[in-house]
Amino acid sequence: QVRVGAGRPAETQFSADELTNYASPKEYEITGLSVTGTRYLDPNSLVSLAGLKVGDKTRIPGEAVGSSVRKLMDSGLLDNVELFATHTGEGKVSLMFRVQERPRLYRVSFMGIKKGEQDQLKDKTKLNLGKIVTNTIVKNTQMAVRKYFVDKGYLNTKVKITTVPDSARNNATMRVLVDKGQKVKIAKINFEGLDEAEESAVRMKMKGTKEKRFGRIFTPSKFVPKKYEEDKQKLIAYYNKLGYRDAAIERDTLIHNPDNTVSLDIVLNEGKKYYYRNVDFSGNYLYTAAQLRSVLGIQKGDVYNPEDLDKRLNGNPGQDLSSQYMDDGYLYYNATPVEKMIDGDSIDLEIRIYEGKQATINRIILNGNTKTSDHVVMRSIRTLPGQKFNKSLLIRTQRELSTLGYFDPEKIGIQPVPQSDGTVDVEYTVEEKPSDQIELSGGWGGYVGFVGTLGLTFNNFSARNIPHLSAWKPLPAGDGQRVQVRFQANGRQYQVYSLSFTEPWLGGRKPNALSVSASHTVYRSFYDPNNINSYYQPLQGRSPTGSYSNTAFTVGLGRQLKVPDDYFSLTHSLSYQRYDLNNLDLFYIGYKNGISNNFTFNTTIARNSIDNPQFPRSGSSFSLSGSFTPPYSAFKTEKENVSIENRFKFVEYHKWMFDASWFQTVIGKLVLNTRAHMGFLGSYNKRTEIGPFERFVLGGSGLAGQGQFALAQDIIGLRGYDDRSVYTADYNQVPSAAARSQGGVVYNKFVAELRYPVSLNPSATIFALVFAEAGNNWASYKQYSPFDLKRSLGFGARIFMPAFGLIGIDYGYGFDTIPGIKNQPSGQFHFTIGQQIR
């Protein structure tokens, strides 16, 4: 399309030779520049686009002239540019560009398809209005449209495109006529030569290609060529896995049936089943063949399975053959399995190993942290300069970085870059994702009616940058501190304010996490005992009949341990809570007025090796915590007769909590989560009763903070039962509502949950689950019977969005009756907000 040629209508023309003689370019002075052939564009501005000026000295042929044509073409405005040169004197030249403008796409109209399909096609075909219409674009569009429908099962789609130019405005309209016809289904899939493998298993492997059958809902039977090709690969892979190393599809035929269906005839050649005979190694100097063989774990007579072999060589960090080398600096290690001899159905395998040199890490390079400070990320990186290269530590680092929660876990890049001096640089690339959360919810909290919640969590706060105004975008961020502000209220009756701050590396030297939190709760009762109806009357203009408030402060210091291993952490905290009751029988035990002080020291030891916080697939977490109040009763020898107002002035108890959770991949993407939770509340001696504070409340969604007892009790969910309903009272009595709200002193709960990820997109991680759980809550140790559990089954789904956290819905069905509750609903829905630990 670009032509530099001798001019057409000139007085003194160049000979073509003179202009295109690349052997001896000559220098000319440009005396004139012009553009012809424009219809809608301004010739002058095209001249300025060309980048040449009158008076310039330029070589012809030469770079400047060539690039001027290219620049004009690059503007995208033109279909064709020709350059003509005219002699205007000795060493002088006048240049003329003859251009041809292009018609632009003005409108695309689809015919014969639905609106929704049109919108999707507009995305797919990338037809931007204003684009220049060329034959290639027409052809590509036609193909893209056809492919779109064929992939949906419309095998016989016909697409016709006409472009209608509008000469008045240099525009063109593209008309796309689609006749997609009927969906083409697969009537029959015939296999020939299928003897050794199970036919139903083979058919199952072809996930996207299924026969038409009544009642097939989830896996459609339409014919999609793309999926069919993939399925053929899967079929062969399946055979290879069974030891049929030579399996192949000899031929396959697609038959069009008259009733708009197709049939597939697949002729297989299964070949023989092969077994390992001898496995030898070559090139191994560091380890003996026997050592390597025991790591590889293949026995003579095992079925030959290349996929499994590959896994044993490279697929299982920490346990495969590559870890043997790669965890000890041998970065250049490489193993190639070679089938040395095939004798009947036996294969002799030689694994050729290249050990290479041991590489030491020199630099750690971090890219992509546009918000989070270097030191926050660097301190989580486990590979250190001076260490031997270690693949397992690389993988551990990946886990640590995704646990931070600031980066998209699916996009963490790790690249070892070998250097010429035998060292290696390790380059980590991260991509920031939004990590702040806003909680804005309204819910019906049984006792107080509607409760609204506004919560803000900043997971990557920077307290250091508060004084720097320029760092506020919109808040100072990047130092990995966590600030949470929460406000919950239903008008005058019930309010909670809370604030917490966490610095994970206090002082920046060691991962000693400091956390500080404060909260204040107010609950006012407007119930007038003399007027039973007062409960239902509006609150406006009435003064409260009783009130309760709670103020709490907690300071905690946690640190990571290295023994027994570095997944352990230990946390100590001190907290103070003050309960103030004013004419309100909160616990139904006649304690209406008074102030209770609760000082506790808490210590927690935990181990967490979960691989991904949003959707864990492997790893486990354990935590054991003990909370202790000072043993006031130790200073009183006898049980004193104290008035009820003063009985709980200084709350005394010790409390133990145990939580364990395991994750393991069952098959494919299916993950099993098993959990066990227990809690025990006790007194230091027989003289002291276990007070009403910090007791356990079991049942329902486990959503804390939706009632006035949120801070005085520990709320634990048990799906399939009403909120707070699961309770076994002392001496097999049928408990009253009062006893139930006072809560139990021992609880046990066990959960098994199967999870399936629907979407792992970090902007919305969604998974579905089925669960079986069982638990109970006892009022005294005499009553405690660990096998008397209330069981339930159910299913549900969770969605995690970075801005809102985890939101879930479950349907649970409870099998067991709860003493004292009549008409207990057996199946019910539960909503949850936020990560539930228990």
Place this chain on the structure above:
Amino acid sequence: CSSFNKLQKTGTDDQKYKAALQYYEKKDWYHAGLLFEELIPVLKGSTESEMAQFYYAYTQFRQQQYLLSSTLFKKFYETFARSEHAQEAMYMYAYSLYKDAPDYNLDQSNTLTATSALQDFINNYPDSQYRDDATKMILDLRQKLERKAYEKAKLYFKTSGFNIASYKSSVISINNFQRDFPDSQYNEELAFLKVDAEYSLAKNSLETKQKERYQETMNYYQGFIDRYPSSKYLKQAEKMFESSQKEIDRLTKLEKERAKEKQLQKQAPADRPGKVTAARQ
């Protein structure tokens, strides 16, 4: 503002262009920017197009939209390479990138882009009036990279209480720093930290590795005093040097004793009877 809306809705392209220039004169970057943005596709291929794009880039720069202004200036000087504003545009492109370069403790790819843009500018226009400013900016950006490397090396030193292995990492990072930034102001402190890190590493090592590491401490110390004979860290470093020397002496003595013992054990079967008899005599 209502007059602006009216203009935006009903004004002709010509009116809008004039108004945009007026807003620009009045330093109302926001409104001028809106109008130029709207006009640029319409003006494409016309005489006003050039200045509209130039001013539009400036409106974004003035509104501190440096990332956008950098691409706009870049597009300008690439499209209108012969314009009298091309030099200024190229400078402004680099300047925008400079303004947009992040803090030292974040990803520095933009800093590197800005540095090379400034260097390209200086190479293209060696006589430019902006040359001195550009040179200053390059130095400034380089200091960011310097600070980053410095803080990283120091971080390893700082967190070594949590992981002893990072003393070694600290030494390696300091060595890299000294190679990358030989004339940096941080070198004195880092040279001292290197002595300190190696010394602490030696102190926390297994006995078999200690001697070698104390020896290395002494080497680093000598390098330190040769270069900074009157450093404020001298006293501290000297102490480490002295105790390294003592430790080496102790370890050498220990080694000798052990070697002797071994020798004795080896010779023992042959010698012992003779010695025993000699003792009895």
